[in-house]
Amino acid sequence: MVKWRDRRQSRNVEDRRGAAAAGGAGVLFMLLRFIFGRFGIRGVILIGLVGVGLYMAGVDPLRLIQGGPAATEAAPAEDDETSQFVRAVLAETEDVWGRLFAAQGSEYPEPTLVMFSGDVVSGCGYASSSAGPFYCPADRKLYLDAGFFRELARRFGAPGDFAAAYVIAHEVGHHVQTVTGISDEVRSAQAKARSEPEINALQVRMELQADCYAGVWAHHADRYGDFLDDGDIEEGLRAAAAIGDDTLQRGAGREVTPENFTHGTSAQRQRWFTAGYRLGDPAGCDTFSAQGL
Numbered sequence: 001m002v003k004w005r006d007r008r009q010s011r012n013v014e015d016r017r018g019a020a021a022a023g024g025a026g027v028l029f030m031l032l033r034f035i036f037g038r039f040g041i042r043g044v045i046l047i048g049l050v051g052v053g054l055y056m057a058g059v060d061p062l063r064l065i066q067g068g069p070a071a072t073e074a075a076p077a078e079d080d081e082t083s084q085f086v087r088a089v090l091a092e093t094e095d096v097w098g099r100l101f102a103a104q105g106s107e108y109p110e111p112t113l114v115m116f117s118g119d120v121v122s123g124c125g126y127a128s129s130s131a132g133p134f135y136c137p138a139d140r141k142l143y144l145d146a147g148f149f150r151e152l153a154r155r156f157g158a159p160g161d162f163a164a165a166y167v168i169a170h171e172v173g174h175h176v177q178t179v180t181g182i183s184d185e186v187r188s189a190q191a192k193a194r195s196e197p198e199i200n201a202l203q204v205r206m207e208l209q210a211d212c213y214a215g216v217w218a219h220h221a222d223r224y225g226d227f228l229d230d231g232d233i234e235e236g237l238r239a240a241a242a243i244g245d246d247t248l249q250r251g252a253g254r255e256v257t258p259e260n261f262t263h264g265t266s267a268q269r270q271r272w273f274t275a276g277y278r279l280g281d282p283a284g285c286d287t288f289s290a291q292g293l
């Protein structure tokens with residue numbers, strides 16, 4: 001189990017759980033458009049009058065609208081265990097990558113992590129709570145969805161929380177790829193690629209590098225941060241195996257088709273996580289010039 005209690009907590013966390021993605025104004029706009037479409041301008045005027053009436057009676061009509069779908073999901077306490085865990089893991093990634101960047105004479109630009117439930121509007125577009133964790137290069141933010149937190153909650157108090165830390169470290173790996181310019185290079189290579197399998201092959205190398213970076217983080221968090229416990233690395237390897245493309249395709253009852261892989265096989269993901277963990281050096285994560293993966 002990750003030793004996350006009583007640790008430094010990152011302040012680069014936006015807790016948007018329980019917040020509606022569109023916000024009051026967005027919902028109001030959609031509502032008015034619907035009424036206009038159905039009842040014409042008279043409907044809109046009538047709704048406007050009702051709104052003014054409510055406002056004069058001391059009720060904020062915008063609050064009523066906002067309280068709709070979002071209210072069913074209770075807003076969690078700012079300082080619950082999930083949030084503390086996420087902040088502690090993110091802080092540990094900041095410490096490790098801060099040191100690694102400093103060793104190269106540069107400064108690590110810390111990413112922001114957004115926790116959300118329901119849905120979210122990111123710099124990369126709209127995402128639902130079933131999206132799975134992702135990193136958006138456009139706004140340099142990590143997004144963690146409600147499903148991720150449910151899984152995390154299920155594992156609390158059980159040996160299994162390193163898997164969640166590994167997921168966060170992997171997304172931080174994508175952030176590192178973005179700030180070092182690797183992501184841009186891959187995107188332009190993908191733009192020049194002639195086929196879908198070629199684009200996917202580049203994507204696989206990108207994902208395996210993020211796994212390797214997660215391993216680099218684990219190396220430093222373990223050796224110098226005293227953040228990990230016995231069994232955590234094995235747990236990370238199990239997590240890496242569970243999300244390999246071949247395992248996922250087989251689990252979905254589909255044929256294993258390597259040309260459709262976007263993240264690499266279970267064995268490859270384990271291998272690159274291990275490579276990063278053993279060496280503790282991001283220079284050892286050059287999945288792009290590696291002959292075999």
Ligand SMILES: [Zn+2]
Pocket residue numbers: 170171174207210
């Ligand atoms: Zn990834």
